[in-house]
Amino acid sequence: xxxxxxxxxxxxxxxxxxxxxxxxxxxxxxxxxxxxxxxxxxxxxxxxxxxxxxxxxxxxxxxxxxxxxxxxxxxxxxxxxxxxxxxxxxxxxxxxxxxxxxxxxxxxxxxxxxxxxxxxxxxxxxxxxxxxxxxxxxxxxxxxxxxxxxxxxxxxxxxxxxxxxxx
Amino acid sequence: xxxxxxxxxxxxxxxxxxxxxxxxxxxxxxxxxxxxxxxxxxxxxxxxxxxxxxxxxxxxxxxxxxxxxxxxxxxxxxxxxxxxxxxxxxxxxxxxxxxxxxxxxxxxxxxxxxxxxxxxxxxxxxxxxxxxxxxxxxxxxxxxxxxxxxxxxxxxxxxxxxxxxxxxxxxxxxxxxxxxxxxxxxxxxxxxxxxxxxxxxxxxxxxxxxxxxxxxxxxxxxxxxxxxxxxxxxxxxxxxxxxxxxxxxxxxxxxxxxxxxxxxxxxxxxxxxxxxxxxxxxxxxxxxxxxxxxxxxxxxxxxxxxxxxxxxxxxxxxxxxxxxxxxxxxxxxxxxxxxxxxxxxxxxxxx
Numbered sequence: 357x358x359x360x361x362x363x364x365x366x367x368x369x370x371x372x373x374x375x376x377x378x379x380x381x382x383x384x385x386x387x388x389x390x391x392x393x394x395x396x397x398x399x400x401x402x403x404x405x406x407x408x409x410x411x412x413x414x415x416x417x418x419x420x421x422x423x424x425x426x427x428x429x430x431x432x433x434x435x436x437x438x439x440x441x442x443x444x445x446x447x448x449x450x451x452x453x454x455x456x457x458x459x460x461x462x463x464x465x466x467x468x469x470x471x472x473x474x475x476x477x478x479x480x481x482x483x484x485x486x487x488x489x490x491x492x493x494x495x496x497x498x499x500x501x502x503x504x505x506x507x508x509x510x511x512x513x514x515x516x517x518x519x520x521x522x523x
Numbered sequence: 524x525x526x527x528x529x530x531x532x533x534x535x536x537x538x539x540x541x542x543x544x545x546x547x548x549x550x551x552x553x554x555x556x557x558x559x560x561x562x563x564x565x566x567x568x569x570x571x572x573x574x575x576x577x578x579x580x581x582x583x584x585x586x587x588x589x590x591x592x593x594x595x596x597x598x599x600x601x602x603x604x605x606x607x608x609x610x611x612x613x614x615x616x617x618x619x620x621x622x623x624x625x626x627x628x629x630x631x632x633x634x635x636x637x638x639x640x641x642x643x644x645x646x647x648x649x650x651x652x653x654x655x656x657x658x659x660x661x662x663x664x665x666x667x668x669x670x671x672x673x674x675x676x677x678x679x680x681x682x683x684x685x686x687x688x689x690x691x692x693x694x695x696x697x698x699x700x701x702x703x704x705x706x707x708x709x710x711x712x713x714x715x716x717x718x719x720x721x722x723x724x725x726x727x728x729x730x731x732x733x734x735x736x737x738x739x740x741x742x743x744x745x746x747x748x749x750x751x752x753x754x755x756x757x758x759x760x761x762x763x764x765x766x767x768x769x770x771x772x773x774x775x776x777x778x779x780x781x782x783x784x785x786x787x788x789x790x791x792x793x794x795x796x797x798x799x800x801x802x803x804x805x806x807x808x809x810x811x812x813x814x815x816x817x818x819x820x821x822x823x824x825x826x827x828x829x830x831x832x833x834x835x836x837x838x839x840x841x842x843x844x845x846x847x848x849x850x851x852x853x854x855x856x857x858x859x860x861x862x863x864x865x866x867x868x869x870x871x872x873x874x
Contacts, residue, residue, distance in 0.1 A: 370654030370655065372645075372653065372654055372656065374577075374580065374637055374638065374641055374642050374645075375637060375638070376579070376580035376636050376637040377635070377636055377637060378580075378636070379541070379542045379543065379544060380544070381542065381543050381544035381546075381547045382542070382543070382547070383547070384544070412590060413544050413546035413547060413587055413590050413591075414543075414544060414546065414547045415546055415547065415550050415590050415591055416593070417589070417590040417593070417594060417595070418593060418594075418595040419593045419595075420550065420553065420554070420564060420591060420592050420593025420594075421550065421554070421593070422547065422550055422551075
């Protein structure tokens with residue numbers, strides 16, 4: 357205990373990291389390359405015939421089989437459920453209140469989440485018909501963020517029975 | 524105890540560098556094992572999966588695997604962050620509790636997703652070992668040196684294990700490397716990572732293995748000749764390499780003694796040998812006699828190591844030998860962790 361320096365705990369920095377190679381797989385590759393071209397591709401289950409958009413992991417989670425043919429869907433869709441966001445949070449970039457909606461694209465049977473804009477939050481409802489607003493083409497990447505947001509089309513609402521099965 | 528038997532086995536074609544996602548890899552093998560058993564997925568009342576998140580770099584990546592199972596109506600499933608052989612162990616216990624009669628277990632790994640030699644370091648102690656990045660080959664090298672110095676394994680035994688694995692691999696077909704070199708020829712090759720030569724290291728693979736186990740009457744209904752799991756035991760050595768005698772596998776020896784490996788003859792023993800020196804360490808621990816017992820006739824993990832599936836495959840290949848009458852009594856072994864840290868040993872019988 358004589359040497360003060362020796363009593364100090366030794367500190368070492370040992371940063372760790374690993375690089376991974378992630379393969380999107382055939383189904384998501386269709387989906388992502390489609391987005392790069394401004395088109396929306398899902399895949400149909402050969403058993404239940406439902407169309408998955410996005411095609412998740414390339415399999416039908418209901419039937420446990422590989423998804424089949426690639427199917428172009430949308431671009432219009434229907435709001436099935438939604439959430440009005442009122443609470444500010446760190447890193448927030450969108451003006452409050454805003455609506456995060458679950459949308460089923462025409463021809464698809466699986467909802468996905470996206471931002472709803474150009475509409476008052478209080479006017480959003482189940483069954484509302486919406487369409488994508490794309491970012492500038494020069495900004496497109498292999499990403500669903502190529503769609504800036506969805507907005508109402510002004511068409512009459514879809515009847516509940518049209519989407520009740522896919523909620 | 525309930526009688527539980529292995530009734531079906533399927534193994535994917537081993538590759539390295541698949542462009543499928545892990546989930547896309549799993550689907551065909553799960554469907555194949557159901558087909559081999561001749562049952563519908565609704566007849567499976569427990570599912571158990573073995574995989575390792577460090578291999579994909581995604582926390583909870585195993586959750587996506589449920590997509591591969593057709594989980595509607597809802598299923599009862601579980602996951603182990605281990606080789607699929609540990610999923611089989613959990614399913615066997617589930618059946619023992621009486622809560623299930625038919626279980627499907629599977630393990631999958633995509634070794635090509637990254638540098639697994641480094642990734643597997645993350646399974647070590649996170650404070651004192653993992654940050655040093657020893658790498659699996661270096662850790663196993665320490666183990667091999669300890670065994671060679673103690674004389675529990677010889678260099679020739681390592682070469683003989685590799686030579687046999689490569690010749691058996693050629694017969695099996697579903698492996699990544701094979702060859703017909705003698706032990707002498709292999710010994711004449713350069714030491715690349717002392718004390719290892721290249722053939723002492725496992726051929727890393729992408730692959731999936733799946734097995735169905737069933738209790739009593741259900742097993743008899745599904746399979747003509749189930750491979751009855753007469754006993755199964757799992758033992759663990761200390762994770763700190765410095766606190767273990769690396770020249771022997773204490774946990775494998777205890778597991779072998781618990782399951783009564785030597786209560787009767789052993790026709791074949793499928794050993795989960797990922798580095799060539801493991802084989803002799805396991806022969807010592809299980810007290811096997813290579814003149815009386817055929818060791819790892821599938822070729823084993825040395826010639827095709829689909830991480831998290833290769834241990835379960837040892838159970839599958841043992842069971843296959845029972846199914847087709849090649850063996851009446853077989854030993855299946857699986858390991859996990861560096862330097863044979865964890866070991867499962869099981870005795871399978873046809874009658």
